[in-house]
Amino acid sequence: MTAWSIRLARRDDAAALPAIERSAAELLAGYPGIEGIDPKQVTSADRYRALIAKGHSLVATVGDRVVGFLVTEPCGRELHIREISVTTQWQRQGIGAIMIRACGIDAGNAGFSALTLTTFRDVPWNAPFYARLGFVEVAEPEEHLRLSSELENEACAGLKPAQRVAMIRFLG
Numbered sequence: 001m002t003a004w005s006i007r008l009a010r011r012d013d014a015a016a017l018p019a020i021e022r023s024a025a026e027l028l029a030g031y032p033g034i035e036g037i038d039p040k041q042v043t044s045a046d047r048y049r050a051l052i053a054k055g056h057s058l059v060a061t062v063g064d065r066v067v068g069f070l071v072t073e074p075c076g077r078e079l080h081i082r083e084i085s086v087t088t089q090w091q092r093q094g095i096g097a098i099m100i101r102a103c104g105i106d107a108g109n110a111g112f113s114a115l116t117l118t119t120f121r122d123v124p125w126n127a128p129f130y131a132r133l134g135f136v137e138v139a140e141p142e143e144h145l146r147l148s149s150e151l152e153n154e155a156c157a158g159l160k161p162a163q164r165v166a167m168i169r170f171l172g
Helices: 013-031 043-053 095-109 127-132 144-155
Strands: 005-008 058-062 065-075 078-086 114-120 163-169
Touching: 013 043, 013 065, 013 078, 043 065, 043 095, 065 095, 065 163, 078 095, 078 144, 095 114, 095 127, 114 127, 114 144, 127 163, 144 163
Parallel strands: 078 114
Antiparallel strands: 005 058, 058 065, 065 078, 114 163
16 A cells, blocks of 8 residues: 555645645756756746646645645647656655556546657656656657647747657557
8 A cells, every 4th residue: 555645636735836846856957967947946836726727637645745746738639747746755656657647547538639748858757757658759849839839938948959858648
């Protein structure tokens, strides 16, 4: 039996999410070759509330405490994973993988055709992790206008395009 569980995110959960994102970003910020990550710059609780209101977002809890989350945004027939973070003390427990699998089941049941995301290409707990969960690289992002736009926005925010990758996992 695990010490944690997952459930649908609630509006009140949003207050805890920036601290969890910050905790996860600290590990990423220290990864060699990754520039442009400031662990102090995280998504606001208000933005998370707005995304949670759209449905399909999950949290991992230990007792009443939120220790991880997966926040999505519907984009037509695709469900885009905006952020997935697990606080450092609860990483490497399978929480992220379970949340992605649960999100895929929920998305398929809701009629979405795919899950999408953008991430770091070479960080082991980013693109390689998602590939193990069935995501594939969108080889020609310019052929997928929304994901191409996501990557362009990230470049404008200071992330190096060569380090980023768009990925998709088709459902059903």
